[in-house]
Amino acid sequence: QVQLVESGGGLVQAGGSLRLTCAASGSISSINPMGWYRQAPGKQRELVARITSGSTTAYADSAKGRFTISRDSAKNTVYLQMNSLKPEDTAVYYCNLLRLGITYWGKGTLVTVSS
Secondary structure, three states: OEEEEEEOOEEEEOOOOEEEEEEEEEOOOOOOOEEEEEEOOOOOOEEEEEEOOOOOEEEOOOOOOOEEEEEEHHHOEEEEEEOOOOHHHOEEEEEEEEEOOEEEEOOOEEEEEEO
C-alpha cells in the first residue's frame, strides 16, 4: 500500500507564495515518479508538475517560471514551491505517485488565491 499526504495549502493573496508538501509512505522507493495535479471547481484534473527518480522535471505551461517541483528522496517527500500566485491557480492540489503501473493519489490540499 502507498499513502500520500499533502499539506501546505491555504489562502494567499495574488502575487504571494506557498509551498506544498507531499509525504509518501508505504511500499515505495525513491525511483517512483511523483507529481502534482490540480482540480479547479467545474474543471478536470490537470498536471501541474512532475519529477522522476533522476530529478528530471516537467511543468504545465501555466506553471513554468512560477512553480518549482523538487523531491527529498531520503524523506520520500515531494515539494511544490509556488510563486507569483494568481487567482486562476485556485484549486485542490493533489500529489500522485506511480508504482508498478498503478497511480496513487493523496486526498488533496486546497489552495485559494484571492485577487
